[in-house]
């Protein structure tokens with residue numbers, strides 16, 4: 001575990017974290033601090049819904065044996081691995097936090113059945129036909145891929161963490177082929193007032209403490225989480241941003257009573 005002191009203090013979270021000039025550095029530091037327990041916290045604090053949300057994103061993207069997928073802000077690789085499980089031809093994961101990528105790479109090796117070596121260096125498990133995800137360190141706002149090189153671009157719980165989301169959206173548009181699909185998972189404030197009340201109680205008063213305890217985190221990552229959700233674009237505003245970027249057929253589907261929203265958009269065939 002990376003020992004990191006306070007990053008998102010109460011003071012730093014008084015204003016919107018999205019206007020913090022140091023947002024990128026702080027986000028990277030916070031994910032480095034919580035990487036080791038990130039998956040466990042996701043499962044526990046979503047009541048085991050998070051993988052279901054990722055599978056919904058994979059279904060919405062539409063994947064077959066020729067699909068090339070780029071998963072941006074892939075973190076520990078759960079969405080990228082779900083695309084590989086669904087039979088995509090090629091899956092690439094990109095993230096700017098090395099500590100998250102290290103976990104993704106380990107997971108990828110386990111999932112793809114890559115040969116493990118015994119102490120004498122002899123291979124003890126046979127490789128399977130499943131696609132292996134390729135993980136790269138990189139910035140969502142400056143993707144190191146040629147124009148129109150993917151059929152699907154995805155980002156789960158990542159766009160809110162990017163310093164300038166509009167720049168990342170422009171990059172997603174650039175690397176998608178015409179007709180390619182973008183899928184985005186993000187948290188939102190539920191619209192139903194009773195659900196919103198319960199969700200606020202849980203995400204603002206309970207989860208920050210319990211998740212910080214599980215992660216033994218001093219960075220403030222789980223205090224930043226609800227603050228970054230409530231100050232980020234809500235689904236309608238985000239759909240508007242997608243349209244401004246040039247995407248069409250933009251839709252937003254609420255998942256689990258609107259706690260999470262699945263956005264889907266298409267790069268027009270003639271652009």
Ligand SMILES: C[S@@+](CC[C@H](N)C(=O)[O-])C[C@H]1O[C@@H](n2cnc3c(N)ncnc32)[C@H](O)[C@@H]1O
Pocket residue numbers: 027028031072073074075076077078079094095096097100138139140141155156157158161162163
């Ligand atoms: C909440 S995690 C999401 C991880 C993963 N997509 C998932 O479904 O669990 C957000 C990730 O965004 C990454 N991130 C934030 N800004 C980024 C940027 N500009 N470029 C690349 N990765 C970024 C962080 O390093 C972190 O791993």
